[in-house]
Amino acid sequence: MVGRSAKKQLQPKGDLLPATLWLIPCLIILLIILLFGWPKDNSCWAQAADQSKQAAEADSSAKVSEAEFRTWLNQEIAALFNRKDKSSRRLPSPASGSRPPFFPRCATPLVQAARQHPELLDEQNRFILYRPTDFTYQDNYYGPVKIFVYRTLDGHCRIHYTEDNSRGDAVVGSDGLALTIPPFVLAVAKALEDTWAKEVENLGYSPPALVSGSSSIQFDCYIMGISYYGYSTLDPDDHPYMVIANNYETLTDLPPNQDPEGSALGAMRVTVAHEFFHAIQFGYTEWEDQWWEENTAVWVEDEVFDHINDYLHYLGEPYDDLNGNGRWDSGEPYYNSLGKLAGRFDREIWGWFDWPFLPLEATSSTYKRAKYQEYGGVIWVKYLAEKYGPNIVRSIFERGKRIRQQGKSATALSLIKAELASRQSSLGEELEEFKVKVLTRDFEEGDSYPQVWHADCFKEYPALFKSDDLYDSSRGGSIGTLRHLSAHYLRFQAPDEDTVGSLRLKFTRTYGTAPLSCPLVLTAGSGLTERVDLTLNPNTCSGEITLPGFGKEAEFQTVEAIVVNTADYTIGDLASFTLEANFTPAASFSKISFLPGMNLFSPPFLNGESLDSHQFLLHYFSADSVHSLSAYDPESGQWITNTLIKSSEKSSEGTQQGTPNSKACSVSGPSFPLSPGGVYILNMKTPRTITLPAFISQDSSRAQLFRQGLNFFSLPLRTAQTQGLPESAFELLDELGEDSSAIAKREQISGRWLSAYHFFQKPAGRNFGISGGETSIVNMVREKIWRK
Numbered sequence: 140m141v142g143r144s145a146k147k148q149l150q151p152k153g154d155l156l157p158a159t160l161w162l163i164p165c166l167i168i169l170l171i172i173l174l175f176g177w178p179k180d181n182s183c184w185a186q187a188a189d190q191s192k193q194a195a196e197a198d199s200s201a202k203v204s205e206a207e208f209r210t211w212l213n214q215e216i217a218a219l220f221n222r223k224d225k226s227s228r229r230l231p232s233p234a235s236g237s238r239p240p241f242f243p244r245c246a247t248p249l250v251q252a253a254r255q256h257p258e259l260l261d262e263q264n265r266f267i268l269y270r271p272t273d274f275t276y277q278d279n280y281y282g283p284v285k286i287f288v289y290r291t292l293d294g295h296c297r298i299h300y301t302e303d304n305s306r307g308d309a310v311v312g313s314d315g316l317a318l319t320i321p322p323f324v325l326a327v328a329k330a331l332e333d334t335w336a337k338e339v340e341n342l343g344y345s346p347p348a349l350v351s352g353s354s355s356i357q358f359d360c361y362i363m364g365i366s367y368y369g370y371s372t373l374d375p376d377d378h379p380y381m382v383i384a385n386n387y388e389t390l391t392d393l394p395p396n397q398d399p400e401g402s403a404l405g406a407m408r409v410t411v412a413h414e415f416f417h418a419i420q421f422g423y424t425e426w427e428d429q430w431w432e433e434n435t436a437v438w439v440e441d442e443v444f445d446h447i448n449d450y451l452h453y454l455g456e457p458y459d460d461l462n463g464n465g466r467w468d469s470g471e472p473y474y475n476s477l478g479k480l481a482g483r484f485d486r487e488i489w490g491w492f493d494w495p496f497l498p499l500e501a502t503s504s505t506y507k508r509a510k511y512q513e514y515g516g517v518i519w520v521k522y523l524a525e526k527y528g529p530n531i532v533r534s535i536f537e538r539g540k541r542i543r544q545q546g547k548s549a550t551a552l553s554l555i556k557a558e559l560a561s562r563q564s565s566l567g568e569e570l571e572e573f574k575v576k577v578l579t580r581d582f583e584e585g586d587s588y589p590q591v592w593h594a595d596c597f598k599e600y601p602a603l604f605k606s607d608d609l610y611d612s613s614r615g616g617s618i619g620t621l622r623h624l625s626a627h628y629l630r631f632q633a634p635d636e637d638t639v640g641s642l643r644l645k646f647t648r649t650y651g652t653a654p655l656s657c658p659l660v661l662t663a664g665s666g667l668t669e670r671v672d673l674t675l676n677p678n679t680c681s682g683e684i685t686l687p688g689f690g691k692e693a694e695f696q697t698v699e700a701i702v703v704n705t706a707d708y709t710i711g712d713l714a715s716f717t718l719e720a721n722f723t724p725a726a727s728f729s730k731i732s733f734l735p736g737m738n739l740f741s742p743p744f745l746n747g748e749s750l751d752s753h754q755f756l757l758h759y760f761s762a763d764s765v766h767s768l769s770a771y772d773p774e775s776g777q778w779i780t781n782t783l784i785k786s787s788e789k790s791s792e793g794t795q796q797g798t799p800n801s802k803a804c805s806v807s808g809p810s811f812p813l814s815p816g817g818v819y820i821l822n823m824k825t826p827r828t829i830t831l832p833a834f835i836s837q838d839s840s841r842a843q844l845f846r847q848g849l850n851f852f853s854l855p856l857r858t859a860q861t862q863g864l865p866e867s868a869f870e871l872l873d874e875l876g877e878d879s880s881a882i883a884k885r886e887q888i889s890g891r892w893l894s895a896y897h898f899f900q901k902p903a904g905r906n907f908g909i910s911g912g913e914t915s916i917v918n919m920v921r922e923k924i925w926r927k
Contacts, residue, residue, distance in 0.1 A: 209259040215249050216264045219365055244514065245436070246370035247417050248429050248504075254372065270374045271361045271382065272299060284308065287317070289324055290357070295346070296331045300324055300362040300385070307364040311386035324362070326404060327383070330411040331360060337443040338416060343533055347379040347415070348422035358418065360411070366390070368410040371417035379418040383410050395477050396449040405447045412443040423536040425543065430500040431551035433513035435532055438520040442529065448584065451476035453515035455490015457589040465593025465630045465699075476587070488613060491515025492589045495577065499570070499624035500552065508615055521582060522573045527562065534558055552707060566624075567705035571658050574626045574701050578660055579668050593699075594619070596630040600642075600722035604629055606702075606715045607649070621704040623653065623712035629700040631720050639690035639830055640724035642698055646673055648680035651714035653706040655680055661689075662697040669761065673700070680714075687758065687831075689722070692730070694759070694830040731853075731913070732828045733765075733821055739885065740819040741851030741914045742831060750813040750831075753806045756783045759829045762804045766822040770811050778820075781808040818851050843925045845875070850917045854909060865909055868895035869902035871917075878923040884915040 253260060253267045260267070272286060284303035290296070302313035302321070312321045339346050347358050359380040368390065369383035384390060387403040387410075398405025416439045420432055437450050458473035460466070467473060467486050475481045488494075489510040497506055502513040523531050535554045542549045556566045575581075580588045595604050606627065609619030621627060631642060646657050657673040675682040688694040706712040731740070742750060752768055762785045769780045783804050813819060843852065854864055865871040868882045872895060881896035884907060895904040909915060 205259070208256075212249075212252060212256065212259055213261045213264050216253060216260070216267055219246055219249065219367055219370075220363075244368050244511075245413060245417075245433065246365070246367040247372065247414065247432075250370050250372045251426050268375065270359075270380060271363060273374070289320060289328060291328045291332050291335075293332050293335060294357075295335050296328070296358045296360055298324055298327055298331070298360050298362065308362075308385060309364075310362050311388065323385075323407075327360065327362065327407065327411065330408045331358075331415070333408075334412045334415045334443050338412070338419060338439060342439075342442065342529060344416075344419050344536075345422050347418035358415075368406060369414045371414045371421070373421060379421050381414040381418055383407065383414065394449075394452045395475055396447050396451075397477060398444075398447045398449075405444075405449055408444050409440040409447055409449040412440045413437065420536070423540045423543075425548060427548065428500070428551035429504075430502050430513045430516055431555075433502075434516040434520045435536075437514050437517040438524065438532065441517070441521075448476060448587070450514070450517050451584075451587055453491060453511050454518065455488070455492040455515070455589040456481055456486055457587065458486065460590055463630075463632065464596035465590060465628065466596075478587070488592075490589060491518060492577070492591045494614070495574070495591050496594070496618055496621060496625050496627055498622050506615075508613075518577065518582070518588075519573065522576060523569075525583060526572075531558065531562075556707065566707055567654070567656070570624060570705055571656055571701075571703050574703050575658050575660060575670055578628060578699060578701060591628055593630050594627040596632065597720060598632045598634060600634065600720055602631070602720040604718045604720075605649075606717070619715065620650070621653070621655070621702065621714050621716075623704055623706040623709060626701055626703045629702070629718060631698045631700070633689060633691040633693065633696045634722060635691065636724075637692050638724045639688070639693040640722055641685050641687045642689040643683065643685045643721045643723065644673060644698075644700065645683045645719040645721075646675060646681055646700075646702075647717045647719075648675075649715045649717055651711070653704050653712050653714040655714055655716060656703045656705055657682070657718075658701050658703070659684075659686075660699045660701070661686065661695040662699070663694055664696050669695075680716075688829065690724070690830075692830070694730075694828070730828060730830045732826070733823045734826055735823050738821040738823055739851065739914050739916075740821045741853045742813050751810050752781050752813055753810040755813055756781060756806050757804060760827065764823065764825045764827045766824055769820045769822070770813075771818050772811075779809060779811050781806050781810070818849075845879070845917055845919045845923050845925060847919050847922050850919060852915045852917050853913065867906050867908055868893075868904075868915075869906045871909060871915075872897060872902045875917070875919075875923065875925060878919055878921050879917060880920050881918045882915055883918075884909075884913060 250267060253264070257265070257268055284301045284305060286299055286301050289298045289300070291298070300310045300321070302309050302315050304313070310321045310323045312323050314321070335346070338344050359378075361380065361382045362385050363382055364385050365382060367384070368387070369381060371379060371381040373379050384407075387393060387406045390406070393402055393406060395402045396405040396409070398408065413436045416436045417432065420426070420436070424432065426432060437453065441448065441450055452475070456473045456475060457478075458467045458471050461471050462468065467488075470483050472483050473481050473486045488508075491509075491512060492515075494501075494506070494509045494512060497509055497512060499516070499519060501509065501516075503510050506512060520532060535551070535558050538554045538557055539549055539551075542554075552566070559566055559569055576585075577591050580586070580590075582588065594606075594609055597604070606619035606621065607617075609627075610617050619627075631644075644659075648655055654677075655675065657675060659671040659673055661669045661671055663669075671684070671686065673682055673684045686695070686698060689698065690696070700718060702716060702718070704712065704714055706714075733740075752770070756765065756768055760783055762783050765783050767780050767782045769778045771777075772779055783806055785804055845852075865874055868884075871882055872879060877897070877900070879897070881894055881904075883892055883894040885892050893905045893907045895902055895906060897903070
């Protein structure tokens with residue numbers, strides 16, 4: 140769609156055009172040489188050519204000639220008022236293929252383009268600049284038909300309609316009697332009343348106003364036979380009004396929604412809320428950021444009519460990811476917005492969640508294959524509103540209004556950045572968190588959202604992803620190079636073997652200077668997720684991280700990397716990268732379960748190695764799952780306590796940021812080692828199961844020092860490398876011999892203590908089982924080093 144500044148972007152006509160076009164690639168190549176030097180091989184040229192191609196495709200809407208734009212504009216206006224059942228209309232039929240694909244929705248951008256370029260309108264289309272009831276113009280919309288006016292009960296709006304269908308404009312359900320009001324008109328009136336109450340009185344927006352700032356006495360809504368859902372615009376005196384369709388049942392490919400009275404009435408209601416908000420926007424903005432205007436107009440639909448959920452089909456069709464690769468594959472069932480099976484083949488990829496690598500402000504006019512990107516972008520507004528409250532949207536518009544009153548202009552992105560800065564945040568930080576929530580679908584209605592499209596999925600290691608190699612014909616070919624405010628999602632799954640180990644990721648930016656970040660999401664078999672950040676060097680944009688507890692039998696079975704381009708500019712915003720993954724299996728491991736309250740804990744022996752308490756808490760727990768970890772210090776006779784707290788709660792003293800979970804939590808108190816046989820108490824808020832790798836030397840020797848008195852003791856889980864470990868209390872007493880006197884463990888669920896002991900040189904008491912990861916107490920008569 141061509142915006143207010145489109146006239147400045149039109150190409151010149153005549154013989155100079157071919158001579159001008161060849162300069163563009165030359166200038167691009169010259170810029171690359173100046174920025175990065177002469178290439179050492181041909182790969183640089185191939186990459187530059189590919190990125191130039193992407194940029195050209197993305198900006199193709201700005202490179203149409205004036206003649207092409209004139210033709211498109213007039214054909215679209217003709218299509219807007221020229222349905223198949225309107226053969227009596229004098230307007231010419233649109234050319235083949237000029238109609239928008241799938242279902243046409245909001246025509247406001249189209250009508251605004253006509254207002255901004257009236258000199259390009261054909262004479263028979265100039266009526267679009269006037270009100271439908273403006274009889275000063277000879278070709279008004281309705282023509283010579285009787286027009287009725289119905290005022291809403293709240294007195295704020297007027298509805299103009301006709302029951303004469305000679306030109307196809309009669310409202311659905313018309314009976315031709317002047318004394319009766321069609322039910323559809325009454326439904327529109329109720330929708331307008333609900334919309335005014337929510338958008339003006341509840342959300343606090345100024346009612347539709349003149350450009351000069353004074354409010355209209357009454358807002359006008361016209362019901363007509365148009366082929367779009369509706370549109371809002373301004374008349375020659377800059378009064379706002381809107382036009383909606385007269386029968387939504389007959390619109391092309393009406394998608395289902397959740398309105399209990401039917402999808403047609405649901406579509407009408409959200410259209411009223413949507414177009415009324417556009418009319419409100421005219422009082423705040425110059426309509427220069429179509430993506431933001433449509434994002435917020437779709438958002439307000441769901442604020443006014445939350446039960447309809449018409450916006451869901453803009454996000455894409457949810458599907459069952461049967462093979463777990465983060466993509467829809469032919470044969471996998473997919474569903475419509477009502478949750479009903481829509482098919483298993485030929486799923487469309489027009490939804491927002493199918494295009495995560497597009498910039499935040501992308502629209503369908505700049506990315507032809509992403510048909511409804513500006514509508515699906517409602518998810519960004521929902522993120523902001525759910526985090527900061529709905530008033531943040533109005534605050535952004537009010538910032539723009541204040542700048543406009545000063546005779547200046549500002550882009551929506553600059554207004555959003557300023558608003559976030561006032562809330563001690565930044566666009567880059569919010570974009571990272573937003574992209575994470577898109578992955579986890581952590582939204583109020585996220586259960587109805589589809590999975591986000593993944594660029595690749597790995598299950599065999601070592602693995603290497605090169606963004607430059609990413610190619611998808613259905614999405615436009617080479618799509619690996621990230622542009623500003625976009626992201627790629629990569630999934631790393633645990634190997635099929637029943638093992639536990641660590642996943643090492645190495646990230647490298649290979650092209651460009653745009654800032655990148657790489658948040659990670661770790662997912663357990665239960666579905667619980669944890670965010671971890673792969674910290675990148677700000678100078679080289681590279682970094683590494685090792686994630687223990689990864690594997691089919693480990694705490695986390697899936698790691699997903701989200702590579703985010705946080706650049707908020709369009710020149711020099713491109714970046715390519717590689718991500719290497721290596722899996723190192725552990726020789727043995729322990730799976731340990733903790734219940735709410737106090738838990739006795741002793742790490743499994745690691746050949747004398749120890750864990751750091753801060754790293755242990757930050758990696759394996761969240762502030763919502765654990766309260767504290769305490770250790771007894773025999774030298775001072777006191778307990779040392781570490782508390783895991785959320786970063787927003789941390790004080791400036793006595794806390795230490797850790798990795799990899801440093802953005803989410805911090806730890807208070809001095810760190811201490813978690814040594815095998817040590818005495819620790821873990822105070823839990825919620826149940827939690829963790830997996831600790833227990834790396835053993837090549838000779839498979841294992842040693843545990845038991846001191847005189849009470850000792851805490853824990854074994855690894857049994858694997859092929861850990862055969863021969865005792866499986867019961869009696870077996871352990873036999874192996875420790877007369878140096879031990881008793882063994883006890885506490886049942887987690889019942890809280891009872893079970894004990895076994897030596898009685899006349901033979902084991903007695905309860906011969907309870909000793910499982911890997913469980914903590915037992917061993918009472919020793921004398922010190923002993925036990926080897927196995």
